[in-house]
Amino acid sequence: MKTGSSGDVSPRWLAFQPEWYLLRYPDAQELMFQHGYDDPQRFYEDIGCHRGHSPNRYFDEIWYRQAYPEVRRGLLEKRWKSGFEHYCAEGYHRLSPHWLFDEVAYRRRYMELTDRYLAERGFRNGYDHYLSYGEMHGFRAGPFVDVVLLQKMAERYEEWFGSEGLLASWLALPSHIVDAEPISWYFDASWYLKTYPQVQEAIDAGEYGNALHHYLTNPTPDAFSPSAWFDEAYYRRTSPDILPSVGANGLRNGYEHFVLFGAHEGRSPAEGIDLVSYKRHPLVWSDCEGGVYDSPFARLVAEKNGQAVPVEHEESLPDEEQTRQLFRDDAALYLPALARRKLDFRVRGMAEVSVIMVVHDQIDLTLQALASLRAGYDGAIQLILVDSGSRDETSGLEQLVEGAIILRHKVNIGYLLGCNEALAHVTAPVVLYLNNDVRLYPDALHHALKRLYRLDTTGAVAARLVRTNLYLQEAGSIIWRDGATYGYRRQDDPNIPEASFSREVDYGSAAFLLVRTGLLRRLGGYDTRYWPAYFEDTDLCVRLQKIGARIVYEPLAMVEHLEFGSSGQSGSHQLIQRHWKVFAQQHQEFLRQQQPQHIRNALLGRERRRPERQRVLLIEDRIPLRGLGSGYVRSNDIVRALVALDYHVTVFPVMREQTPPFLLYRDFPEEVELVFNQDMSTLPAFLEERAGYYDLLWVGRTHNMARLLPLLNEASRFLPHCGSVLDTEVVAAPRTLLQQRVTGLMADGSPAPELTAQEWAAEQDKLLAEELRCAHYCQQIVAVTEHDADLIRQAGYPNVMVLGHGMAVRPTPRPYGERRDILFLGAFHSEASPNYDSMKWFVEEVLPLIKALPEGVCLHIAGYVHPAVDMTPLGQHDRVEILGPVDDLDALFDRYRVFVAPTRFAGGLPFKVHEAAARGLPMVVTDLLREEVGWQAGESLLSASGADPAGFAAAVEQLYGDETLWQSIRQSALEAVKRDTDLEDFRHKLKQIVDASLN
Known part of the structure; x- marks a missing residue:
């Protein structure tokens, strides 16, 4: 990577390439001979450039002239000899040199590539960065150049690809090779040539270099579609909102809009293609978020070409009998590893939780459950195992588990009596009833304990139980009026919204049930009327509620459960029916307040009201x-x-x-x-x-x-x-009028009329009434x-x-002397937003006037940026860095010395002012924002008019350089924000x- 100041290493696009030049323009040698030239470069500079020749493969002279009317005018006025001369002198800052590379789009994609960033690393512009560094590090030149596809092409045509780089080598390839292999999922050359045979004729005639060259440069861009998966006419018809932006020096065609925005928004590119549904698929989202594909559309095309895992043909989940067997098979895989190293449940000091597990044979399931318990919680667990008449290797549990209390019985005493016996040995303040046919997801016990201790009134915590087929068993459970029970959202996706929030419930299954020990002992554990099992946990939760305790569902306590894995289903139906009747008779008064049994009542029954x-x-x-x-x-x-x-x-x-x-x-x-x-x-x-x-x-x-x-x-x-x-949130009418005054434009782009005070008031009343x-x-x-x-x-x-x-006041601790630079934090949802306008004004009019600050001090712009917002105009100042979204705001505010909020039109209450003040970062704002927060200028902040860039610049210099003032403003702002945002x-x-x- 280049280092040092700009110009240390010349950009590749600046060099003349004599070999390439003579190959590209075969008539040049004859012309050189006729005019007495032996140096191709001198010939180009004197004659070739006037004939529309390009000096190297990186620059397309003819396209550059056609793309930029101001360049054509300059050539006609003889201010420039060629488009290339213009590009080298000034165009490289913002214009694109070639139809395959978009300077603005590249820097929009990589917002950190500000002028300052590039200059510090020795790059002349974004194109220089891509050619010298970006390509080899996976940066995307644009939608029509995919580095991965270029690499595959290079492997196939190794003899054609040299050391110049992938894109440079591709640009020198003959058309029959270029058009045979895709270099982007956004263009299908083979389909294009078959669909439009006239294009091949134009290529053969030398008018275009290849199919993509034709598509991106032909004079009738709306007459062609780029692939079978995009229909230009259909897109324009179904997205009429884009039409004002297409043509007349705006977007080239509908496809350009789709590539920039529509493909990411989920707009349909052709009849029958639903990108909205497609992009919701986890595989699609994962591939796009991970950078494998630029958009859901690109992935769809790759899938159609057999280069991505098809989502519509995914294998269905196996049935539950298969997944139950897989669960058991996984448990068996644990055994050899656990035989070599004991699970450590020794308690040093006081136990935090006592785990009661009743087991009967099935040593593999038991050890799998205990291994997941131990792996997911490193606190002090008192483990109490009740061996209820096992005949398998469970008799040797002491050799596999260290530190557990093991209570043995020669016969199967059943789950209920085993739990009650274990309760007498409990020493921790909390008991976890845990089946041996479960696997705990990471931190399940930690989250359950956190939920239990959040409120003193919480008596028990229920888990999100997931069956082996990855469907819900329950997200909390409902007790119906007749005493029957229902696991809320059973058979649904475990991650649906209804299963993903905590709430008070009727009960939770004791496959995983966390209960306060004191309450358990007060109730005497499980009621023996429900021996050997079924409804004992339901009854326990009801009795807990009768003494004032709450049962809370915690979705972060997620547990996979082999339903009926520990007990089997033999005879269970009759037992369930018998204990249901016992339960219904015992708790008649409680049940009368419950919802009648019907699935449509589940919404009302899912939470204790x-x-x-x-x-x-x-x-x-x-x-x-x-x-x-x-x-x-x-x-x-x-x-x-x-x-x-x-x-x-x-x-x-x-x-x-x-x-x-x-x-x-x-x-x-x-x-x-x-x-x-x-x-x-x-x-x-x-x-x-x-x-x-x-x-x-x-x-x-x-x-x-x-x-x-x-x-x-x-x-x-x-x-x-x-x-x-x-x-x-904001009354928009005054902001709308102020925006028109500041920008001079109406919402539709037409000039805004100048209003008298009386006209302003009348227009505001009109807008208010409409709003x-x-x-x-x-x-x-x-x-x-x-x-x-x-x-x-x-x-x-x-x-x-x-x-x-x-908001809470949390001043960042770093002292004045260790802070540096200027910060703006705000969201950029559109280029018409107050934040975008304020930054353009500050960068273009205020920042150049700030002269008194130490060398290297710059403005850092942080915050959410919508994909449609072009931040490159802000990044073209040598004292601007664009950070984009930042998660750790405390660390962000701790770095900077001054916050700026140069908002020229706004309404409501400026959150950014309160936020900066609460973090202890002194600020300079416009008078507009100062009036909105109602703070005194010179006390809690400094301010200047949004029409006075020199005054704003002077205030920034004053606050940045005066430590006494900085400390005073900081302290006063902390007091003000504490008062106003308590x-x-x-x-x-x-x-x-x-x-x-x-x-």
Whole structure:
């Protein structure tokens, strides 16, 4: 890799290649002779460049002239001898040199390739980086160049590929080789030539080098489709929203839009191809997320060509009898290893948990269960084994397990009596009833213990039990009114939303049941009326509830269970029927409060309903992950606060979530139900299925309420006695007008009119009325500031309350002298967003004016970036680094000396200001944001007008260089944010809003 300053090693694209030149232009030798030249380079510089010749294989002169009108004008005006001269002088900063490489797209894909980054490492531009470093390290030149496919081609045509590099060698290949092998899943040369025979004629005539060259450079790009899997006419017809962006110096054709955006969004490329469903498949997601394929579409094409595992022909799961046998076979595989090294259950000090396991033969299952227990929890476990009349190698357990208490019986005394006998030997504060026909997933016991100790009222914890066929056995269990039982969501995928959140349940099976020892002894263990087994765990959980203890389901305690593996099914049906009757007779009063037995009542029965605990359905654009910024952090905080206030919360996204579910849960408490597998199209059926279930509907963002209003009006019968809240997040009308004033443009790109104060007020009233037209549906409207609340009242809605931000103050510790550089943290969801505008203004107008800072100090831009947002204009300044999303915000804020928020148009309450203040990072903001937070300039922050770049630059220099001022601003901001975002106050206001909506 290059090192040092730019120019240490010349870019490959800069060099003249005489051998290539003479091969590419066979008439050049005759012309050289005619004009008296013996040096091809001199001939090129004097004559060839004017004839449209390219100096090397890396640059296409004719294409460059056609692609960039400003270059053509410069040539006509004789400011440049050639397009190549223009490229070397200035074009290399932002223009593409060849139809196979897109400079902007390359740097958009790899946001870290800012001008500063490239210069520090000796690269002239992104093209230089790719040719010198990127290709050999797996960087993608663009959608039409796949390094893996190029490598396969190089292996097949080894004699044609030299040391210049894969792409360079490919560019020199004859067309019959190029068109025989794919170098991208986005273009099929063989299909293209068969479908359009006129293309081969043009290649033979020397007009084009190969099929891909024709597709990417021909003058009628919308007349051709690139492969059998994309139909240009179909895509334009089914995606009419793209048409304004196609042609007239915009996107080349519909396929360019599809390659840049549609393939990743899941748009259909041709009749009968459903990319939305395809991209949800775990294999597809894994291959795309892991970088094997650029998009689900690329993987689909690879699959059609036999180069990817087909997902539609996956082998079905084996039936349960087969998986049960596999479970037993796996257990048998453990035996030789465990015979060589004992499982260590010796207790040093006090035991944290006592595990009771009753065994009868089946030594292989027993040792498999114990091995998974030991591997998944390294704390002090008192292991109590009850050998209930075993006749196999279980008699030698002492040789295989060290430190266990083993209680032996000559006859099979049964599970229940064995557990009760073991209870007398328990020394730990918690007992785990554990079958020997289970395998614990990692940390199952740890998560169960954590859940048990979270609340003093929790008496027992039930696990997520998965059968050997990988379907659910139970996600908590329901007791029906007649005493029968049902494992919630049995036969479903274990990872469905309904099985993935914690809640209070009727009972949990004792295959894995964690119970407080004191409660067990108070109840005397299992009731012997249920000897030898069945309904003893159900009865125990009911008796626990009768003395005030809660049974809680913990989805992170996941256990694979060989159902009936320890007892067998012989005679079990009669025993179950007998004990069911005993149970129903014993607990009549309890059962009268239960749901009648019907699968449609499972939703109501899945959770113990406490009259004081209410259910909230929160609807947002998408699952509100904290890393998304733009109000999603506040929505996430609302969810957390509702859980802390003991509401049951279901989060429903308007847009179907594309993030893999397992990455969603880390941002939410375990008690939250995330409906990640649905969207607005399925909401009517969702509400019907859950008719009467919710007490409160919370809709985030006004545009969602506007979208949902017709649906909610029609489905209101499914929400009886359900209060509703519109959380505006921001009142957009003032921001819209301010954006028009700042940018001079309307939303459609037309010039914005200049408004007088009277016209401004009238237009704002009009926009407010339109924006809040849907608000009549709700009992309460929420604003984030008093200013927004006043606007809502002005629009005729007095039922408005204010809920700002809630956050903990956690100042980062690094002192002033050890900090460096300037930070901006914010999400970039579109190029029309306030954050994008603020960074463009800061980079283009403010940063060049900052002269007084130490050499090398630069701006670092962090935060979520939507794939459609082009960050390259921000990265073309030599004092800018683009970090993208950052997980560890504490570490991020601890590095920097100054935070900037140069927002020129916005509404609501700036989260970024509160967040930086809470982390102890002093900041410079626009006067607009200072007014929104209501802090004093010069005390808690420094500010300048968004129309005064020099004033903003001076404030940054002042704060960066004055330690006394820095310390003063930091301390004042910490006090201000603590006052304004107190978490308890946030929860109290939220509780008031909910109460007002329900009354």
